Amino acid sequence: MIISEEKKTEFYEALVQRNSQYDGIFFVGIRTTGIFCHATCSARKPKYENCEFFLTAEEALLAGYRPCKRCTPLFYPNSIPNEIEKLVLAVEASPEKRWKEADFRELGIHSATARRKFKEIYGMTFVQYARSRRMGIAFKEILNGKKVIDQQVLLGYDSSSAFNDAFSKIIGRSPKRASLSIVYANILSTPLGRMISISDEKYLYLLEFIDRRGLEKEIENIRNKQNARILPGVTTINRKLEEQLKLYFAKQLRQFTIPLFLQGTRFQMEVWSLLQKIPYGQTVSYQDIANLLGNSNRVRAVGNANGANQIAIIIPCHRVIKASGKLGGYGGGIERKEHLLRLETESENE
Template sequence: MDAPRPLPPRDEMVAAMLACDAAYEGVFITAVRTTGIYCRPTCTARKPLPRNVDFYPTCAEAAAAGFRPCLRCRPLEAVDAPPAWIAPLLEAVEREPHRAWTQADVRDLGLAPERVRAWFRQHRGSSFSAHVRARRLGLALDRLREGAGLDDVAADTGYASLSGFRDAFRRRYGVPPGRAATPHRAVHRVLATPLGPMLALAEPRGLVLLEFTDRPALPRELHALEARHGYVASEGGHPHLDHVERELAAYFAGELDAFTCPLHAPGTPFDRAVWDALRAVPHGGTTTYGELAGRIGRPTAARAVAAANGRNRLAIVIPCHRVIGRDGQLVGYGGGLPRKARLLALERSVRDRRDDAPSRQLALC
């Protein structure tokens, strides 16, 4: 049986609860003794008095203590995971992305258009029709980059006129479709994890970005991918996104200690050398900036290594969370130190369980 997961200091958890700090998603659960309800740290319900709150590492432990889940923040559901009721519509759009979806089509799936519209506004920041348009234009960009003719792409994408297609394409990507060979399309998806939602971007060469959506540097990273590396992003399906989604689920379940999803990480030769060295740090292990500098043959470049570490856009799969201070203390992490501590604790528990397995087998012999 795994050892109980350590919690942050109580004062820290109280402050995170009062601030609805998303960096503590998956780190602790709040349980209110006066109501008998347990919640996420980010629950938007009226905050209880701290003296009435207990903290637990997991929902299961809060439930075992007699608390029931909050109906507002739904702590048993993954953050930002699409609810089951809208899944048939999302799957239908993926099957027929070029279809001109109407309200009647939505009703035929047993859904209320008003409810669908509200969900997309709240969780995707756009209407359902805008989501479908973006999906179609993303596929159009792919076809244009492959050399398909403009007239054929416009017709196949469902536009009645070439001028309408040109206008929609320019609004979406900032360039006319005749220059579509310049940008690289990256497909994005929000992935639900126990530590909060992560934004993933992929292109044919591999996964380009994987970051917690509340990371302060995320807008800057997205801008750099667009301005320096020529990427335009649109929502949609991609095998690399499916791959990393499966591997993240296995990782958090303690069933995977090495990611195999293809990666494409644009950066300087020095950056890539640091990232390669990070990937060589074993699951369940840690390193320091000085040790990384030595591994790449630049023993005096610890500060430059730290800067390259901070430029890593592929959280978890390029494990910058495994870097600690020379004194063994946790040092900065873009996703927040609570998440870093949780990731290291997860990996240590998997390592310890794996290391204990041979001794248990010997004991049974």
């Protein structure tokens, strides 16, 4: 969620004054140390330009920040159950880990208990928490484009080999060298939050909001299907994409001209083709698309194909709504779908 400059100034004042009324209201990421804190953290206060403010812990984690050990922002405002504290510490010990049932059993904790209690305390499940911390490591590397040793220190790894091992586990291990291709991942800032793009010099393979559920699987599929190694970097396609997204959100662009690489089933490709034909500022229903495909009973299948779209905004799955007029689902979150539709409608009416 975008925070206004006025709010940022207010939050910074609260941080300097260690105002306890703001604990849990916002979190502050410190760019120079790579940690995020409460307003009342007793550590020396950073300069304003070194602060990045977030409304949720999940956003801070996805931005690549790790919890401060001094103010322990994840242990507020509730009294944290022992099993939750144990899980948080376990994630920090191996943030690149993908948790399985056996891992919970090893700690003597039931996964359902972890899921329920994390949701109650943090507003996100344990899997979301672990994933956010894990992906934040990769996103930090992509976003900053700094030397590995810099990221190693910021993210709390003791050696470069440990960092490299973690990064490869998150983004995906190196594919077979035969016919190896290289694609580049980059982070883009938009009014609706950060997005990740994956491209080479010819095509855009993926454009998603970084908090989208299932993003890791999408990245893994691209790596496997393209036999590609994914590296942080900027391509010509990415630069063009960034320019066009800025124009789109400024209501100055209605049609994207980014070459896309799409790979799916025949049915998915047919649905995605129809999505690209929906006029700017207009909506159609899932039922409409099913009818156009010649089978009015395939509404659910259309919805699934819509959800499998990996090119957000450019392939405008946000323009598909329920026949009742309700918005329906959206991989980037219903609030973003509503914002995109409102932006396009307002642009049409201006």
